[in-house]
Amino acid sequence: MSSTLMQTKKRAAGALFALALNHVQIHQTRPLANAIAADSFSNERRLWVHESSGLLRPIFRFLEIESAAWPDLETTAISSNVRRNVGSFLRVLAEENDGSASKEVSEQELALSKAVDAMVSNIETSPEHFEHKKEKHRLYAHEWREKFSVNESMAETKEHLQKKEEKDCKSPRSEQVPAASNSEVQEKRFEEVGLIGNQRKVAVLYELLSACLADTPEDDKTTERPPKGYDARHRAALRLLTTWFELKWIKMEAIEVVISCSAMAVLKQDDGVENVQTSDDSWEKWKRGGLIGAAAVTGGTLMAITGGLAAPAIASGVGALAPTLGTIVPVIGAGGFAAVASAAGSVAGSVAVAASFGAAGAGLSGTKMARRTGSVDEFEFKGIGENHNQGRLSVGIMVSGFVFEEQDFLRPWEGQNDNLERYALQWESEHLIAVSTAIQDWLTSRIAMELMKQGAMMTVLSSLLAALALPATLLTLTDIIDSKWSIAVDRSDKAGKLLAEVLVNGLQGNRPVTLVGFSLGARAIFKCLQSLAETGHVGLVERVVLLGAPVAIKDENWEAIRKVVSGRLVNAYSTTDWMLGVAFRASLLSQGLAGIQPVDVPGIENVDVTEVIEGHSSYLWGTREILDRLDLDGYYPVFKVAHKHQKANENA
Numbered sequence: 001m002s003s004t005l006m007q008t009k010k011r012a013a014g015a016l017f018a019l020a021l022n023h024v025q026i027h028q029t030r031p032l033a034n035a036i037a038a039d040s041f042s043n044e045r046r047l048w049v050h051e052s053s054g055l056l057r058p059i060f061r062f063l064e065i066e067s068a069a070w071p072d073l074e075t076t077a078i079s080s081n082v083r084r085n086v087g088s089f090l091r092v093l094a095e096e097n098d099g100s101a102s103k104e105v106s107e108q109e110l111a112l113s114k115a116v117d118a119m120v121s122n123i124e125t126s127p128e129h130f131e132h133k134k135e136k137h138r139l140y141a142h143e144w145r146e147k148f149s150v151n152e153s154m155a156e157t158k159e160h161l162q163k164k165e166e167k168d169c170k171s172p173r174s175e176q177v178p179a180a181s182n183s184e185v186q187e188k189r190f191e192e193v194g195l196i197g198n199q200r201k202v203a204v205l206y207e208l209l210s211a212c213l214a215d216t217p218e219d220d221k222t223t224e225r226p227p228k229g230y231d232a233r234h235r236a237a238l239r240l241l242t243t244w245f246e247l248k249w250i251k252m253e254a255i256e257v258v259i260s261c262s263a264m265a266v267l268k269q270d271d272g273v274e275n276v277q278t279s280d281d282s283w284e285k286w287k288r289g290g291l292i293g294a295a296a297v298t299g300g301t302l303m304a305i306t307g308g309l310a311a312p313a314i315a316s317g318v319g320a321l322a323p324t325l326g327t328i329v330p331v332i333g334a335g336g337f338a339a340v341a342s343a344a345g346s347v348a349g350s351v352a353v354a355a356s357f358g359a360a361g362a363g364l365s366g367t368k369m370a371r372r373t374g375s376v377d378e379f380e381f382k383g384i385g386e387n388h389n390q391g392r393l394s395v396g397i398m399v400s401g402f403v404f405e406e407q408d409f410l411r412p413w414e415g416q417n418d419n420l421e422r423y424a425l426q427w428e429s430e431h432l433i434a435v436s437t438a439i440q441d442w443l444t445s446r447i448a449m450e451l452m453k454q455g456a457m458m459t460v461l462s463s464l465l466a467a468l469a470l471p472a473t474l475l476t477l478t479d480i481i482d483s484k485w486s487i488a489v490d491r492s493d494k495a496g497k498l499l500a501e502v503l504v505n506g507l508q509g510n511r512p513v514t515l516v517g518f519s520l521g522a523r524a525i526f527k528c529l530q531s532l533a534e535t536g537h538v539g540l541v542e543r544v545v546l547l548g549a550p551v552a553i554k555d556e557n558w559e560a561i562r563k564v565v566s567g568r569l570v571n572a573y574s575t576t577d578w579m580l581g582v583a584f585r586a587s588l589l590s591q592g593l594a595g596i597q598p599v600d601v602p603g604i605e606n607v608d609v610t611e612v613i614e615g616h617s618s619y620l621w622g623t624r625e626i627l628d629r630l631d632l633d634g635y636y637p638v639f640k641v642a643h644k645h646q647k648a649n650e651n652a
Contacts, residue, residue: 004105004112004203010063011073012092013204018056018077019086020244021237022049028562029603048233049077055233062211086244087192093204094195109199116202119254123390125417133415140411141621193246201245206255209238213259229510230393232542232566239567239635249633253394253419260391376494378430381423384413388421394542396420396514397499401492401521402548402616403432404440412518412623418633420514425499425521428491432520435484439579440617442480485583489550492520496527503532503540512542512566516627518619519580522549522595529561541565543632546594547572547609548619550584553592558601568637570605572626573597574613605637 005013025048048055051074060070076085097105125133212234242252384398398413409426416422503513517525526549532540544565562569571594580595598606607630612622629640 004108005063005207006097007064009093009095009204010207011065011069012089013208014060014063014065015073015076015089016086016093016204016241016244017059017208017237018049018073019082019089020241021056021233022047022077023082024048024233024236024240024566027603028565029559044078047078049074055231058214059208059211062214063207083188083190087190090190090192090196090244093200094192106199109203112206113199113202115258116206116251116254119258120250123254123257123387123419124250133417137415137621137624140414145618145621189246190244193244196245198247201247202251202255205238205242205245205247205252206259208241209252209255209259212238229506230512231539232512233539235394235512235542236566243635250419256393257391260393376491376498377428379425379427379495379498382410382426383422384410384424385416385420385422387419390421392419392421392511394420394512394514395508396422396516397425397508398422399425399427399499399515399517399521399524400620401432401517401519401523402436402619403429404436405433408620412620413516416624416627421511425495425524427495427524428488431484431488431491435481435488436617438481438484439583443579481583488520489523492524493527496524496529497531499524499528500531500535500537503528504535504537513540514543514545514632515541516545516547516623517549518547518623519595519616520550522546523551526551526556526561529564530557532564533557533560538564539566543567543569545570545572545627545630545632547623547626548574548577548580548595548613548616550580551594553594553597553599555591558599558604562601562603567635568605568632569603570607570630570637571599572607572609572630574610574618575608576610577613577616579616607639 044050045052047053051057051070056074056077057070060067060073065073079085096102213230238252239249242249381397396418400409400412403409406426406429409429410424413422413424502508515525515528517523525544525546529541529544532538541564546569549571573595575596577596581593584593584595598608607626609622609626612625613619631638631640
């Protein structure tokens with residue numbers, strides 16, 4: 001038996017996935033609250049569910065849905081009766097199986113559910129470990145807050161400043177910008193989901209993910225070929241479907257790890273799999289490649305961009321590897337699934353990820369790129385967190401942009417409570433440290449301190465936004481940092497293009513990527529997205545968070561970069577970040593500035609983090625709190641309000 005799902009349930013699963021996929025695309029460009037009743041795009045060929053996209057029909061083919069039904073399912077996906085259609089397909093999934101196979105199917109669903117629960121327990125951070133990580137970050141935050149805390153005279157007038165500049169720093173049409181709040185923006189729940197047991201939900205998600213990873217050939221050669229591997233648009237659709245199912249996202253992450261690791265088990269044990277070599281020689285080559293990658297991570301540095309993120313590539317595609325429930329359970333058994341969880345950290349996890357995607361080249365993790373690219377002198381990825389070589393099917397790239405020492409590329413991102421395979425990008429440290437130090441020296445200079453005491457800094461942003469002249473003494477001081485800032489901005493633009501090249505080349509193992517950056521790191525990410533948009537590379541990036549971004553609002557094509565990001569795109573800004581306003585004052589005057597104001601583009605989630613960010617350097621220690629409150633694992637926008645006692649503990 002190749003699947004636990006009968007034909008009618010396969011069709012219902014495929015239909016729900018199609019509805020979710022179309023929904024996610026609508027959310028890119030339209031307010032979430034209105035998406036449920038949105039009409040289809042005027043140009044149908046741009047739809048992700050259109051046959052020309054190559055995103056949906058391979059899923060139908062893998063699920064063995066009869067081809068005659070495909071056009072009807074695609075039409076249903078873009079119909080306006082979304083709630084009715086989702087409800088009807090959920091009811092189909094809830095139906096019990098008939099016949100003698102029913103007991104066997106139930107047993108298989110139970111076995112898979114237990115395996116996934118075991119994996120959840122394995123990848124879930126224990127409360128004790130989480131508290132340890134929080135305490136470590138609190139000490140780091142305390143250290144830097146002591147060094148760079150706001151001057152007392154500024155703190156006394158901060159409340160007045162905040163009230164005034166929150167009013168002044170809004171863009172002309174900011175009233176229309178949907179902003180995140182303490183309560184999630186989400187659709188009304190589907191009552192029918194209560195009819196489906198958790199075991200059935202897990203089985204459906206498992207089958208759909210297998211279909212997403214499978215390298216299913218296209219019959220129509222004119223169909224657009226999506227990127228190999230795990231498309232970010234598919235993952236965003238699965239995230240929404242998991243939300244509809246009312247399951248926690250960690251359940252889906254556990255399914256991802258089960259599939260990636262069990263794929264390796266099949267590759268090793270099933271000698272009859274077509275097109276996949278399983279000889280001892282090939283196994284040793286793969287294992288050696290995996291060990292190279294593991295050694296690079298253990299050493300703390302992933303070499304340049306060629307070894308940056310890619311796991312060893314060992315197979316020609318996932319078609320023979322992506323497991324279905326009926327084939328994997330007999331091979332390794334329910335106990336085998338649980339055993340996979342305890343094997344996390346071994347070479348097998350790393351190799352399984354590569355096997356799932358058929359990435360080109362072998363052992364790239366141990367290779368160092370010698371040449372310089374695009375006038376960028378330093379560009380390397382460093383592994384952070386504990387999720388390396390453990391079969392993770394998503395990658396996080398964290399980019400600092402305001403640093404005083406090399407550890408600042410790493411420490412703001414350590415201890416994050418997520419299940420991404422995370423990397424920090426260390427880039428152009430000489431220039432970034434130089435400009436950050438110059439700014440700090442400027443802030444602590446005698447003249448600047450005197451201006452602060454006089455309250456001059458309190459009206460800096462208001463003056464800039466009103467096109468008023470700044471104090472002459474302040475302009476004299478800015479000469480110290482302007483040249484260094486200009487060089488750093490230029491390097492961030494070039495680093496962003498290089499990051500785009502990394503992703504296009506699949507060096508992340510062809511897995512969906514989450515990009516998070518602050519200050520010039522956020523600008524580098526923006527330029528990366530801009531490059532991807534210009535070259536038409538979609539399906540690579542799932543989520544993006546830009547914090548304190550020195551990026552213009554008016555003269556940049558925010559609409560284009562929004563379409564490159566499959567899921568949430570967050571612009572976090574502080575209305576009192578006067579240092580960013582001064583450094584990037586030319587842009588702020590004429591074009592607006594994303595790090596200080598909301599971006600009035602539908603689909604961009606604007607979050608005011610003024611209460612967390614006292615000054616631009618605060619992003620070094622405040623980023624983790626912002627990410628925690630954004631709850632990025634959730635599909636819908638949210639920014640949680642911190643309780644008073646929580647803030648007191650963090651500042652202690």
